[in-house]
Amino acid sequence: QVQLVESGGRLVQAGDSLRLSCVGSGRTFNGASLGWFRQAPGKEREFVAAIMQNGITTYYADSVKDRFTISRDSAKNTVSLQMNSLKPEDTAVYYCAAAARWTGTYYSPGWYDYWGQGTQVTVSS
DSSP states (O other): OEEEEEEOOOOEEOOEEEEEEEEEEEETGGEEEEEEEEEESSOOEEEEEETTTTSSSEETTTTTTTTTEEEEEETEEEEEEEEEEEGGGGGEEEEEEEOOOOOSSSGGGGSSSSEEEOOOEEEEE
């Protein structure tokens, strides 16, 4: 079992930066692939970024590439999402997720086994 708790979401202005964190517990956290997803009102949950167990291999959605950076700290059992140059269209509830696998469709919500409760990010124009 893996428990995930996100934090860091708040109201910011367009162009601002924000850092989300997700703390994981459970002995399988450091061996898991980790991802961030987001869901805006009336829309499906969408992939944002993922980082594999090696802490080096990362993937990003085209909409956030070059603006967001995902990282993990195994010593602290955390995965973070640094978000720069935020836009109003980044407004959503952001979720971290963990998968007990290392290959496959990392961009699909169904690939993940565990989810946090989400943290709200609102970007005003």
